[in-house]
Amino acid sequence: MSVVFVPKRQRGKAQINQETIQRLLDENDQLVRCITEYLQKGRATECVQYQQILHRNIVYLGTIADASPDLPDATTVSCEEAATPNGTTDNSEPSTQSS
Numbered sequence: 001m002s003v004v005f006v007p008k009r010q011r012g013k014a015q016i017n018q019e020t021i022q023r024l025l026d027e028n029d030q031l032v033r034c035i036t037e038y039l040q041k042g043r044a045t046e047c048v049q050y051q052q053i054l055h056r057n058i059v060y061l062g063t064i065a066d067a068s069p070d071l072p073d074a075t076t077v078s079c080e081e082a083a084t085p086n087g088t089t090d091n092s093e094p095s096t097q098s099s
Helices: 018-040 044-067 079-083
Strands: none
């Protein structure tokens, strides 16, 4: 069962630290690998439970991120920057040569 699953009587008592977040990220990586493997084998119905756990983990991590006021703005990366190597953008256009 997921690291995030906590019985109702213990909710709100968990300490959120870097180790917990890393465990969730590692678990998400494993869940994605399992989902991919099952899909490649044509066993989509077995994926549902893993997709639900993955969804819950992602929502939980998003909630943590939204509630964390101490995240510096420097860690924010736009989609364009993330898609290019080293975060650089190449605005040059290909040269055309006429003969």
